[in-house]
Amino acid sequence: MATSTRRRSAAKSAKGKNKLTPEQRAEIDEKRKAEVKGLQEQLTTAVVEFASSEGWAVLLKKMARRSRIVRKYSFRNSMLIFAQCPHATEVRGYNEWKARGRQVRKGERGIRILAPNTVTPRDENGEPQKDEHGNDKRITFFRPISVFDVSQTEGKEPEPETVADGVKLPELNAKVQGTAPAQFMDRLTLCLKSLGYTVEHGHTGSADGYADPTTRTVRIGLGFPEAHQAAVLAHETGHVQLDHTADMAEYQQHRGKMETEAESVAYVVCAVAGLDSSATSLSYIAGWAGKTPEKIEETMIEVGQRVTEAVGAILEFTDPDEGQEEDEGENADAAEAADSETEKVPAAA
Known part of the structure; x- marks a missing residue:
């Protein structure tokens, strides 16, 4: 009986819907178009508010939590x-x-x-x-x-949620102090391995670490606290996941944007693991985000979506218990x- 009742209800609903006149359908269509437009305007306003170093830092905290x-x-x-x-x-x-x-x-x-x-x-x-x-x-x-x-x-x-509310952005260019979360670096290493990269420790010159596309190696500098090594490894994993190493000429041309993407990924991934990481590149944002609200929205959404996708891919390794549904x-x-x-x-x- 219940099945029969549901079928009658569905049929009645479908029958009722077919009785809509062209004018009624046009009215529904216009209402939906107006709401879509309103949501897009709301999106532009929200994104523009984040288009600064301070605003992007706030957004990263929100994304992590x-x-x-x-x-x-x-x-x-x-x-x-x-x-x-x-x-x-x-x-x-x-x-x-x-x-x-x-x-x-x-x-x-x-x-x-x-x-x-x-x-x-x-x-x-x-x-x-x-x-x-x-x-x-x-x-x-x-x-x-x-x-x-x-x-x-x-x-x-x-x-x-597993992330602690106490995770915060430290000062720019600061070295992350303390120890890394258990298995965090091993899981980042597995993520890089899935992308065809190996991890090693050694001298890195003036950099804290780098990804070498010719040898497909990520090298982490010596003498840093374990937590900072983990943050650097997360940053380089972000570069590789975002495919920044595919064309080094393009990287040099868009270095500010790519560094912000990689550090944003690293910050969120580290924060989910409970590690305060150093957001060293947020000051780049004001330079490339754009001058008009429309250009800011276009650029920030492009970057935000790339960061979101990279974060999701890396969290499958570093936060498997909550894994992506x-x-x-x-x-x-x-x-x-x-x-x-x-x-x-x-x-x-």
Whole structure:
């Protein structure tokens, strides 16, 4: 009986939806376009606020302490989550929370993010349309969906974040003092091994460490505290993971940007492990971020997404217990988290 009831309900819902007039559909479409535009404007405002050395440092701290969000959502959607819910620590769709034994409290307002939905357009015969290379065309739409922070739910207690709130950014160019977290350097070494690099210790001249693409070796300098060696190793792992060593001429041309990317990755990875690392390159940001809000947004989102992806890849080795979940944050969970209206809205997001 229950199955029959669900089928009737679904049929009734589908039947009701088909009764929408062209005018009603146009109204829904315009409302969604307006919300997408509003979210994109909110994203621009949020990103511009981080486009300074101080602002980027604040963002890195937030990323480290909210690693579950950063590992689940794109940089864009992480920024939208932080902007709408600054205290957010773990964010999921309604049904995903329900499956984990927690219920969104009645009256809670969802955090709105942009979910991608890629489709293949078809011709009048129902066949996939082709591009100039003969491949199936792929068009990506973005639509607003609702997700909820754990603070908006109740029920079974979730696992707490492992990173300590005490992790902070030390002074620029400072040597990190103390010992490294247990197995942290071994796990970074395994990550580098998976990328085809080996690790050695030796003289490094004026540098604390470097990655040599010709010998595919990362060398860490001698005489540093263990914690600083770990921070340097994380930094060089960031360079390799980000593929900065592939073209050294390009590295020299965009050195400030690449150093910021690598040090940002290192800071977040170290912080998740509970290690205060030295953010030595944050002062570069003001020079390359851009002059207009539009250029700042474009550049910072590009860098932020690269950092986010590299952090996720390295954390699979250094923080395996919390490992990356299936790619559900903006795809599988998107459909169940969305409102009842699901009209597609093409947008640049």
